[in-house]
Amino acid sequence: MATATLVMIDRPTRGQIGGDGAPYRREDPLAPQLRVTDLAVTRGDGIFETAMVREGRILAEERHLRRLARSAAMLDLPEPDLEVYRDATRAAVAAFGAAAEGMAEGMVKYCLSRGDEELGTGPVGWAYAGPTPDFSAAREEGIAVVLLDRGLSTEVPETAPWLLAGVKTLAYAVNKAALREARRRGAQDVVFVSTDGLLLEGPTSTLIVRVGDALVTPRPQIGVLPGTTQEDVFAQAPAWGLRTEYRDVRESELLAADGAWLTSSTRLACPIRRVDGADLAVDVSLTSRMNALLTARTA
Amino acid sequence: MATATLVMIDRPTRGQIGGDGAPYRREDPLAPQLRVTDLAVTRGDGIFETAMVREGRILAEERHLRRLARSAAMLDLPEPDLEVYRDATRAAVAAFGAAAEGMAEGMVKYCLSRGDEELGTGPVGWAYAGPTPDFSAAREEGIAVVLLDRGLSTEVPETAPWLLAGVKTLAYAVNKAALREARRRGAQDVVFVSTDGLLLEGPTSTLIVRVGDALVTPRPQIGVLPGTTQEDVFAQAPAWGLRTEYRDVRESELLAADGAWLTSSTRLACPIRRVDGADLAVDVSLTSRMNALLTARTA
Structure with a gap:
């Protein structure tokens, strides 16, 4: 080792x-x-x-x-x-x-x-x-996620900045507790949901959803952390013939998506294959292209 | 030292x-x-x-x-x-x-x-x-507080226990950020408020409100930490001719209260003298009795 x-x-x-x-x-x-x-x-x-x-x-x-x-x-x-x-x-x-x-x-x-x-x-x-760790299984086979209430509305970054929504602090006890809850439910990861019904992010990752020829991710302004890996994917998307959008995403859109991923710096792009027990379309081809891009970066 | x-x-x-x-x-x-x-x-x-x-x-x-x-x-x-x-x-x-x-x-x-x-x-x-530190000024002269949104509803301990409402974790970054916000607003402390309008607690203290002959504190079930110091005060209250109640408290009741305190283990009972800039009644006599009790404890 x-x-x-x-x-x-x-x-x-x-x-x-x-x-x-x-x-x-x-x-x-x-x-x-x-x-x-x-x-x-x-x-x-x-x-x-x-x-x-x-x-x-x-x-x-x-x-x-x-x-x-x-x-x-x-x-x-x-x-x-x-x-x-x-x-x-x-x-x-x-x-x-x-x-x-x-x-x-x-x-x-x-x-x-x-x-x-x-x-x-x-x-x-x-x-x-x-x-x-070796993340190849998660990258290739995908991950099962559960949707968990984050307890906060998407307005708090504006109205209550002391709640630190979207700030990468060391105070990650809630993120870890949510991951334990996911495991209790037989899943590996979490997508947090705001009280007003918008999908936010994973405890340590960014959500990307494919809708037709668009890659969509929630806006950082609603209290999510800007994703460094997601930004690298978005920068490449036009070369794949895909548009990129920062906008609101709801559960119904995730469940009907043409693909969805949690992206993070070391795990890279992990396709979401189940949401609360329901199967999701896995875009194998685009997943491969994302991870090829992300593993080929030199900067 | x-x-x-x-x-x-x-x-x-x-x-x-x-x-x-x-x-x-x-x-x-x-x-x-x-x-x-x-x-x-x-x-x-x-x-x-x-x-x-x-x-x-x-x-x-x-x-x-x-x-x-x-x-x-x-x-x-x-x-x-x-x-x-x-x-x-x-x-x-x-x-x-x-x-x-x-x-x-x-x-x-x-x-x-x-x-x-x-x-x-x-x-x-x-x-x-x-x-x-020497907390005598805060105990005797009282503290100015601001009411700040805690961002969570009082239902989350039941519906979303992974949010850890009312758990004394080391992840206190939000509590510290709220105290900085209080100082920016010219106050020394905070009373958190739930999204459904109930007063909760301070970032490192328990709220007690006097309403007539009753001492009232929010129920732990709504996502506040049970207060060890508040419990010692409540145990003594009958000897002072006061009833004790665990129940919901709203801003209007705090502003009209016959006295209010933030209690904590080392600062003891600090009377709240201002709330968001509005003067509050300070119960000097009961404050003295509380702190005399709390400083006379031997267990």
Whole structure:
């Protein structure tokens, strides 16, 4: 098994004062790095990104960095220093690549914590590079999903931004609880539904639905996270003769769709083959093209 | 300044296998204890309690332990070993008391994390004892609050338990964001409101409203955390000639109340003196009695 690598980022935000040395340092990923009073631990008060790594390169690197900055702004965190994050994540990945001979794929997860609750110290970050599970079955055979109420209306990003809808925080306990509920119901994943009946996203993925010659995904404005992988798919769609649309999608449209996928950085495009026990059309050809595209990216 | 103390709990849940030694160990609270892959860090996937400490004793000790077990069950965590937690928290507090000469008050915060995401290791816990800020101004002069939409209906505990309403998880990013919004609006705290117009609780406190000779608090069944401090107040209420009621409370009733408080373990009973900029009646006499009771407890 490939050894994971870890880079701790001591000065992750812009203008942060501190030591004279490098803003980050390589550390042992098996050793403890965070105090129990870190706000990432005590409050889930931080943000993260997970990007795929192939042949030593971080895929969709700039999309992920931009989204990290977006999440920081939405959580009132200081502005992350994206140059520091770019360097630190590349350093973690380079070390991982060197450690993992013959490893074609992996992931890098990077975080920004608000700091230490008791000590009052400023933000800290880290980048962790490691192997990914084998997702080929999910990509090829598809996944069964259940629709679960997200409890929120699509207006809350506008009316109640403190609810952090569509912000990639470390406070993912609800996302994990929803995935446990899916397993209890015999499925592998979830599509969240707003109280006003709109499909939102998966707990760790973006929903894409094919309707005729259009690929459709819910608008980020209704409280979903912009999908880096979905954006890469949409960028390629015209070459496949498909239009792209950001718009509302309801359950009835999903059930009648010509195909549907949950996309995420490391699992890539997984076709949805069942929704609440009902079979869904799987677009085998387009799934193959999506995953071929996503695995052939070099940036 | 008093030195905090930390006890790491290696076997926090019942029947957990592990080493032969003690199920917990004293550690340096200033030293890192958690890996960046701990689920408490990566997902806020854990639970916690914060109890007040006075003269070396943990107040409302059993209420807190029972609530920890309740949260574990609601988050599908293994059942915490409450004997281990009782011993570990007392050990942290005893060490803190010894370190903090003349310290009358403090707190102990204890947690249970689901374990390590990458290593697949089982649950870990810890107990951190430390000083508390001086809350006397908030207790005596009262606090200004704003009402903020919690985005959820009061039916979700029944219809969508995966939303974890009323579970004391480590995923408190929304609670912290709401408190930042309160400060932006010139207030110190928040009372959350359900989408169906019922008052719920504060981000880290329980709401009590006095209506004539009754103390009223929202029912836990609508998605609020049972309040350990509120329960201690309610237990004493008959001796003050007051009835107690668990029932729905609306904004109009709060604004017309004979007094209202946010109660929590370390801040105790803070009278609400303003709601969204409107003055509220402060029941100075009952506030004093509440805080005298709460500071005189020895268990």
